Structures are given as C-alpha cells and as structure tokens.
Amino acid sequence: MTTAKKNQAVDVRASLKDGLARLRAAGVPSSTLAAELLLMHVLGRDRAWMYAHSEAVLTPAEADRYAEFLQRRASGEPTQYLTGKQEFWGLEFEVTPAVLIPRPETEHLIEVVLERLGDERGIKINMRTGAPSQTLRIADVGTGSGCIAVALARELPHAQLFATDISSDALAVAQRNAIRHGTADRIQLVRTDLLGDFLKRKHASNDAAQLFDVIVSNPPYVARSEAKELPREVRDHEPAAALFGGPAGIEMYERLIEQAAELLAARGILVLELGYNCGEAVRTTLSRQGAWANVSVSGDLAGIPRVMAAERVREPALNCDRRARA
Numbered sequence: 001m002t003t004a005k006k007n008q009a010v011d012v013r014a015s016l017k018d019g020l021a022r023l024r025a026a027g028v029p030s031s032t033l034a035a036e037l038l039l040m041h042v043l044g045r046d047r048a049w050m051y052a053h054s055e056a057v058l059t060p061a062e063a064d065r066y067a068e069f070l071q072r073r074a075s076g077e078p079t080q081y082l083t084g085k086q087e088f089w090g091l092e093f094e095v096t097p098a099v100l101i102p103r104p105e106t107e108h109l110i111e112v113v114l115e116r117l118g119d120e121r122g123i124k125i126n127m128r129t130g131a132p133s134q135t136l137r138i139a140d141v142g143t144g145s146g147c148i149a150v151a152l153a154r155e156l157p158h159a160q161l162f163a164t165d166i167s168s169d170a171l172a173v174a175q176r177n178a179i180r181h182g183t184a185d186r187i188q189l190v191r192t193d194l195l196g197d198f199l200k201r202k203h204a205s206n207d208a209a210q211l212f213d214v215i216v217s218n219p220p221y222v223a224r225s226e227a228k229e230l231p232r233e234v235r236d237h238e239p240a241a242a243l244f245g246g247p248a249g250i251e252m253y254e255r256l257i258e259q260a261a262e263l264l265a266a267r268g269i270l271v272l273e274l275g276y277n278c279g280e281a282v283r284t285t286l287s288r289q290g291a292w293a294n295v296s297v298s299g300d301l302a303g304i305p306r307v308m309a310a311e312r313v314r315e316p317a318l319n320c321d322r323r324a325r326a
C-alpha cells in the first residue's frame with residue numbers, strides 16, 4: 001500500500017484489488033487466492049462474508065496488518081505460514097514454519113492406507129469368531145504437522161497411532177493438531193530418528209506386540225542438488241529437514257524400508273509417498289530385501305507415480321518365543 005493511500009479509509013473491494021495487483025506484480029503464483037486468503041485472515045471472516053460486504057471499511061489496524069502480510073507474501077513467505085493454517089483431508093491444520101505445509105497429493109497416501117486395510121477399517125477381526133479382536137497399530141514416520149496421523153486417527157476410530165519426528169518443534173505443532181481434532185488420546189508422539197526408538201524397544205522387549213500393522217510415511221525426498229530448482233516459497237521458508245532426504249534424495253527411503261522390515265507384523269503394510277523421481281529406487285530397495293509382496297504404485301491426479309505400498313511377507317525374526325500378541 002502506498003504512503004498516500006495509507007491514511008485513507010479503504011474498503012474490502014479496494015483492499016482486494018490493491019492486494020491482487022501487488023502480489024501479481026511480485027510474481028506470486030495463485031495471486032488472487034493469496035490476496036483473498038490474507039484478507040479473510042486479517043478480517044477473521046470467510047469468503048462469502050467478504051464478497052457480501054465489499055463496501056465494509058477496514059480499521060487502520062486491519063489495513064496495516066494486511067499491508068504487512070502482502071509485503072511478506074510478495075517477498076516469498078507462503079500464505080499458509082502467514083495465516084497459520086492449511087486444510088488437509090477436510091480438516092484445518094495449524095501450520096508454522098517448523099512444519100511442512102501439508103500438500104493435497106499427500107491425501108492420496110491416506111486413500112491407499114484405507115484401501116489396503118479394506119474392510120478391517122481399523123479393527124482386527126478375530127478370524128475364528130468374526131468379532132473385533134485387537135486395535136491396529138499404525139506408525140506415521142516424519143509426522144510434521146501431524147496431518148497423516150490425525151487424518152488416519154479420524155478415519156480409523158479403533159487404531160492406535162504412533163507419530164515420529166526428528167524435530168521437537170514439529171512435534172509440538174502435531175500435538176496441538178491432534179488435540180484440535182480430538183485424536184490426542186490415540187496418537188503417541190515420539191521424537192526419534194525415523195523408527196529408531198521402536199527398534200530399540202523391540203530389541204529390548206523382544207515382543208511381537210511391539211510390531212506395527214501399518215507404517216506410513218511422507219519422508220523428506222528432495223536431493224540436496226535440487227535445492228536451487230525449488231520454488232523460493234519452499235526453498236527459503238519450509239524446514240530443510242522436511243525437504244531434503246540426502247545427497248541423492250532417496251536415503252531416507254533406504255533406512256526406513258530396512259527398519260520397516262523389522263517392525264511390521266506379517267501382512268503388515270508399508271505405504272510411502274514418492275518423490276517425482278524416486279519410484280524406481282524405492283522399488284529396487286524393496287525387491288533387494290525380498291521381504292515384500294503385493295507392491296503397488298498409484299499415481300496422483302497429475303498422473304505422477306505418488307504412492308508405493310507393499311506388504312510384509314512374514315513376521316520379522318524375534319530372538320525368543322514370546323510371539324503371542326495380546
């Protein structure tokens with residue numbers, strides 16, 4: 001907003017027009033949506049209200065706040081970090097710069113988990129009686145905002161979720177999102193390197209009850225060398241730990257698949273989001289282990305291979321006989 005305009009009363013219509021022009025001039029993608037979302041956030045109103053009250057005058061504080069947000073968005077800060085929220089799986093999630101902004105394509109991961117679970121829908125069925133027998137144990141590795149764990153907890157009311165992250169700041173955001181969506185009592189948040197703590201627990205207890213039925217992850221998968229090709233919104237503002245998988249980008253998959261083979265129960269499912277060029281490497285890693293069957297790859301709406309799922313062929317070795325699960 002220019003200095004001349006600054007002291008004038010501005011209404012919703014003029015503010016939107018000005019915001020749109022500024023963001024477009026700065027080359028911001030989806031500039032109309034960004035200008036709208038920022039103004040809605042400043043006014044604490046929804047889109048319907050805004051367009052029904054286009055003559056409403058902004059208070060000076062609102063006008064200043066909107067101008068500040070426009071300036072920050074124009075210089076590359078993602079809209080979601082300014083508004084502090086992003087929708088995922090029909091739910092509103094808090095986001096801060098400590099977490100990756102949940103992407104629409106990650107919803108496909110949830111669909112694949114639900115498809116693979118089929119009719120069980122979170123309840124293990126006792127094969128003899130047909131009655132529900134045991135809660136599903138699901139791990140979400142690299143939970144970030146907690147969007148995957150929370151969405152699965154909402155879909156699978158009988159599942160117990162374990163969500164890990166290396167970042168305690170991210171886990172704090174995930175915790176607030178779990179509370180916000182009424183799932184905190186079923187999501188245990190664990191700060192650890194991938195599934196490292198669970199491997200330790202398994203080795204210590206040697207108990208098959210520690211195994212998971214599903215391990216799901218959207219791991220960091222961008223190669224370090226590709227940093228310069230990322231949009232500035234991503235490269236300069238989203239956490240590096242959420243983006244970069246290592247020099248080649250696939251390093252996290254390799255470690256995670258190895259851990260998953262030790263921690264999934266027989267017929268347990270591994271579901272991974274794929275980076276655009278990671279599919280072959282992930283498939284090769286799975287086949288090298290010989291521990292996996294029913295490998296499937298599904299594309300996202302743009303037809304890009306996006307999710308790989310595989311089934312653990314047999315129960316991993318335990319050191320003694322305490323195999324019976326409660």
Ligand SMILES: C[S@@+](CC[C@H](N)C(=O)[O-])C[C@H]1O[C@@H](n2cnc3c(N)ncnc32)[C@H](O)[C@@H]1O
Nearest residue numbers: 102142143144165166193194218219220241242
């Ligand atoms: C691509 S983000 C995914 C976040 C969220 N699950 C989503 O889909 O929006 C990857 C997450 O993995 C976490 N992470 C990175 N390295 C990790 C590691 N070695 N162990 C556990 N989590 C890690 C990052 O902090 C980040 O939150």
